[in-house]
Amino acid sequence: MMIIDMKNKVTAAAFLVTVITCALSGDLSAQAVMVLNSPKSFRSDGGEGGASTVRLEVTGKDALLEVKEEFEDGSSVDGHAMFSGGRLAMVLGEGAEYLSVFSTDEGAMFGHSSVIQAAAKLKSDRLEATSVDEEFVTNDGSRFVVKMNKNEGTGLVVAVTDDEKVGVAVVDPGFLAIALAGEEAEVRLELLSFLSDGKSMVGRMVVSGSLAAGVRELQVTSGSKEFVAWLEAQAEVPRVAGKTAIKPADAAARKAADALFDGASEAYGRGELKKALEGLDRAIQLDPGFGAAYTNRGVITANQGAVDEALGDFDQAVRFNAYDVTAWGMRGLIHYKAKHLRFAIHCYDRVLSLQPENVKYLGNRAKARSETGDLKGSLEDYDQYMELEKGNAVAYNNRGLVRFELGDVEGALEDYAVSLKMDPKSAMAWSNKAGALLDLGRYDEAVEAYGMALEIDPKRKVDLKGRASVQEILKNWEGAIGDYDRILEIDPRDAEAFDARGFVKDFAGDTKGAVADLTLSLEIDPDNEHAWFNRGAIHQREGRWKEAADDFRNCLKSGDEYTNYSQLYLWLCQGKMGEMEAATKDFEAFLLSIEKGGENRWFHHVAGFLLGRVNEEALFAAVDRTGDEDEGAQDCEAWYYVGLKRMEAGDKKGAVDAFGQCVATDLWIHLEYAAAKTRLEELR
Numbered sequence: 001m002m003i004i005d006m007k008n009k010v011t012a013a014a015f016l017v018t019v020i021t022c023a024l025s026g027d028l029s030a031q032a033v034m035v036l037n038s039p040k041s042f043r044s045d046g047g048e049g050g051a052s053t054v055r056l057e058v059t060g061k062d063a064l065l066e067v068k069e070e071f072e073d074g075s076s077v078d079g080h081a082m083f084s085g086g087r088l089a090m091v092l093g094e095g096a097e098y099l100s101v102f103s104t105d106e107g108a109m110f111g112h113s114s115v116i117q118a119a120a121k122l123k124s125d126r127l128e129a130t131s132v133d134e135e136f137v138t139n140d141g142s143r144f145v146v147k148m149n150k151n152e153g154t155g156l157v158v159a160v161t162d163d164e165k166v167g168v169a170v171v172d173p174g175f176l177a178i179a180l181a182g183e184e185a186e187v188r189l190e191l192l193s194f195l196s197d198g199k200s201m202v203g204r205m206v207v208s209g210s211l212a213a214g215v216r217e218l219q220v221t222s223g224s225k226e227f228v229a230w231l232e233a234q235a236e237v238p239r240v241a242g243k244t245a246i247k248p249a250d251a252a253a254r255k256a257a258d259a260l261f262d263g264a265s266e267a268y269g270r271g272e273l274k275k276a277l278e279g280l281d282r283a284i285q286l287d288p289g290f291g292a293a294y295t296n297r298g299v300i301t302a303n304q305g306a307v308d309e310a311l312g313d314f315d316q317a318v319r320f321n322a323y324d325v326t327a328w329g330m331r332g333l334i335h336y337k338a339k340h341l342r343f344a345i346h347c348y349d350r351v352l353s354l355q356p357e358n359v360k361y362l363g364n365r366a367k368a369r370s371e372t373g374d375l376k377g378s379l380e381d382y383d384q385y386m387e388l389e390k391g392n393a394v395a396y397n398n399r400g401l402v403r404f405e406l407g408d409v410e411g412a413l414e415d416y417a418v419s420l421k422m423d424p425k426s427a428m429a430w431s432n433k434a435g436a437l438l439d440l441g442r443y444d445e446a447v448e449a450y451g452m453a454l455e456i457d458p459k460r461k462v463d464l465k466g467r468a469s470v471q472e473i474l475k476n477w478e479g480a481i482g483d484y485d486r487i488l489e490i491d492p493r494d495a496e497a498f499d500a501r502g503f504v505k506d507f508a509g510d511t512k513g514a515v516a517d518l519t520l521s522l523e524i525d526p527d528n529e530h531a532w533f534n535r536g537a538i539h540q541r542e543g544r545w546k547e548a549a550d551d552f553r554n555c556l557k558s559g560d561e562y563t564n565y566s567q568l569y570l571w572l573c574q575g576k577m578g579e580m581e582a583a584t585k586d587f588e589a590f591l592l593s594i595e596k597g598g599e600n601r602w603f604h605h606v607a608g609f610l611l612g613r614v615n616e617e618a619l620f621a622a623v624d625r626t627g628d629e630d631e632g633a634q635d636c637e638a639w640y641y642v643g644l645k646r647m648e649a650g651d652k653k654g655a656v657d658a659f660g661q662c663v664a665t666d667l668w669i670h671l672e673y674a675a676a677k678t679r680l681e682e683l684r
Helices: 225-235 251-269 273-286 291-303 307-320 324-335 341-354 359-372 375-390 395-407 408-421 427-439 443-456 461-473 475-490 495-507 511-525 529-541 545-558 563-574 582-595 598-610 616-621 634-648 651-666 669-681
Strands: 003-010 018-024 031-038 052-059 062-070 077-086 087-091 120-123 126-128 133-137 143-149 154-161 165-174 175-180 187-190 200-201 204-208
Touching: 018 341, 031 475, 031 598, 052 291, 087 395, 087 408, 165 408, 273 291, 273 669, 291 307, 307 324, 324 341, 341 359, 359 375, 359 395, 375 395, 395 408, 395 427, 408 427, 427 461, 443 461, 461 475, 461 495, 475 495, 495 511, 495 529, 529 563, 529 669, 545 563, 563 582, 563 598, 582 598, 598 616, 598 634, 616 634, 634 651, 634 669
Parallel strands: none
Antiparallel strands: 003 018, 031 052, 052 062, 062 077, 077 087, 120 126, 133 143, 143 154, 154 165, 165 175, 187 204
């Protein structure tokens, strides 16, 4: 069971503390997302901060915390940290050199706050101490000892209470590992948030609860062997056996573990996976701190589909070697495949902080960023990728997609051209090129490009649907219907294709065939509101009022995309069925339930006109042609509804003129256009 609890607390030091607690499950598919917005935060110099946003996403054994703080001067800091099995990994966020949070071994996690006391100075993206050993006291009396290694740019923070060490934190420019004195201790940690303006600030670690029976161990997870030795000497934290303690292997055990590791690697190379796993299991038993063994075992289990076990191994791998690129990269790939994109990006960030020119993970991060909507970040990654690796057709295709989404359609076409020059048999690149040509209104070229994609792969439904949509724009009804026929040969239960073919058949004059296709679509997908609405519109146009009313009711039950006009057409149908008084009462109640401005503004004018509260002049005065995707769409609607009112008033000549004006807009895709054509035929 997943439990998420959120608490806010303001301390005596007058700064905002955000505490987030989450119990993690072992199910990778389980997800929860929580966003907390805090209106104010406070800075250590006494100034008032800005709005703070904390976003927590949990999936299986991993959790991702993202924090962004915006200040009144327009500056901001942001960053993110990832938890796994109680350990914490951290990368730097844009505009922030540090943002840190904490997780216990049991998986409970605690969040971020603004900071209150400077402890070290920041230069570029590395930490440099004012002294090797510096003690300071926060506003509320908490004491810290800050120990910095000037050569490594890394350091140690030790929380002190009554001259007794109660917790330690290992710090370096890209990674933070925490160890606690007291496995049962309640911990709230607000630690190390360094601003990019050069003001380096440290928060506080608050430890309460039972400290007597806990583990006193420093979990060393980063830095060179020399730094590890220095850090352990500085920390002076006694090692006491406990459930989180890992005792270092002696020389003989390490030698035996190395031999088993080498044997497992050879077995893996021969494809003997079972033997490789047995060797790695034994190596880890002999040397529980053998990070590379965890990594290799994780690679094998991940490829076998055991993602939970693999993530556990990669967690251990980075615990003992925070610079294990393979472990970070594999962790990212697992999360990407599970569509946990933010987690994947976090892992790729870590890889690239260690190997900035790793083209594989530049490409992976670019793709993941584009899928989260971070198009600018994705483009930056692809640009850097192209500088390092110019011969990858897929990368050019993918960058083209990003440029297209950013509105640079011509730039996208340039990338697709390069991609197709490298790989002219890429159906995907031809398809993407067709989409860009369609966006530019180069319809004949788009049809040709879709055709090239279909020559390579005749069963690509996406390209058959794309070409059919262009054929519709060109009013090539026969060609569009032919493409939908091919889709239904490939997949006879494609409800969307039946719906679309019915839509086209209606415009081609095959009303009976249109109703039949829409009915088949609804038999496959009873919640297809588009099909309910379109079939209802045909029934209404043909004077089958009851059938139309039933379809509009079902449309309203199936979704909310067509709510306004389904209500309008239902009211008109009920009026034709002799239920005008009750129907009008219901329709007016609906109008009161929706706002009058925004996207409902035009609809309220149409409804008011049909109810007799707005005259023709006022209706046309309300037409808004700015930003209209279909230029003249509101004119098309206005002329149709004016025609209806004139016809009801017995003004046949005026009705013919209005319906003619509607048809003259040539907006055939609008239902009012088709209805106006039908009314003209009736009146003439």
